[in-house]
Amino acid sequence: MENGWASAHDRDSPAFARDFGVPTSRSLAASDEIRVYLVDQLNLALRRPGMYGKELAFRMLMDHLLFVECQPEALADQRRIWNDRGASSSTGLAGMFRDLVPDRCHEYVIASVYAEFAHQRGWLKPDRVLDSEEYAVLQGAVRQWAGEDRVWSDVVDEFGTPSILFGGNNPYYGKTLGYLTENPEESMVSFDLWNGSALGAERSWPPEHEEPLLLAVRFGTGPFRQTFTFTPEGRRRLPVE
Numbered sequence: 001m002e003n004g005w006a007s008a009h010d011r012d013s014p015a016f017a018r019d020f021g022v023p024t025s026r027s028l029a030a031s032d033e034i035r036v037y038l039v040d041q042l043n044l045a046l047r048r049p050g051m052y053g054k055e056l057a058f059r060m061l062m063d064h065l066l067f068v069e070c071q072p073e074a075l076a077d078q079r080r081i082w083n084d085r086g087a088s089s090s091t092g093l094a095g096m097f098r099d100l101v102p103d104r105c106h107e108y109v110i111a112s113v114y115a116e117f118a119h120q121r122g123w124l125k126p127d128r129v130l131d132s133e134e135y136a137v138l139q140g141a142v143r144q145w146a147g148e149d150r151v152w153s154d155v156v157d158e159f160g161t162p163s164i165l166f167g168g169n170n171p172y173y174g175k176t177l178g179y180l181t182e183n184p185e186e187s188m189v190s191f192d193l194w195n196g197s198a199l200g201a202e203r204s205w206p207p208e209h210e211e212p213l214l215l216a217v218r219f220g221t222g223p224f225r226q227t228f229t230f231t232p233e234g235r236r237r238l239p240v241e
Helices: 014-020 031-047 054-068 074-084 093-097 106-121 132-145 152-159 232-236
Strands: 164-166 175-179 189-194 213-218 228-230
Touching: 031 054, 031 106, 031 164, 054 074, 054 093, 054 106, 074 106, 093 106, 106 164, 106 175, 106 189, 132 152, 132 189, 152 175, 152 189, 152 213, 213 232, 228 232
Parallel strands: none
Antiparallel strands: 164 175, 175 189, 189 213, 213 228
8 A cells, every 4th residue: 555545456455345344246235135125115215205205216216126126127118107197297297196186295196106016016015905805895985985075084994004104194294095905906095185274375384184184096097187086175175277
């Protein structure tokens, strides 16, 4: 070592790697370990999108996972499917959902869409899965059930603990509750909830609602706008164009 700097020969030596903490080929994680780590990070990001960077974080983690799985084109293929379903915004899914749900809500709706792709890929780790009978009852009843105004506790009381909660447990924030089966071919049923200031009022904190209001239920594989069933409150709060 000369003048405090390591020569190229020194940097390549095992002793340099040991003394200075430089990773060697023997210290790198195996591909299976990398995949497990990325899957865990993705599940955390989906549940708390605001803490991890929202849609950009989902894309990055999925890009890395697909690279590990040697299918780097799969997310681009999925995005083309989303575009065909009407999510053809220059800002990704965020641009489309801003036209359907108010702020403090759309980031969780976006997370639920990416979670469906994660479920198809075998990456999603739900907290609960519905059996076929529970799912059939839910899917058959939910659109009519959403014809009245509902709140967070109404959803859980009626349909049980969600498979995955997109957003935290704080009632002053919006969230999406997702219900799914083990079968990735069956659409996840998502309940989109919002909490904020009264319509036309200045934004206040904490919001006046003690728990989030249900705005819409979403499931199905058709055009995105047609998969939404809005509650009366959800129709009242459709963003003004």
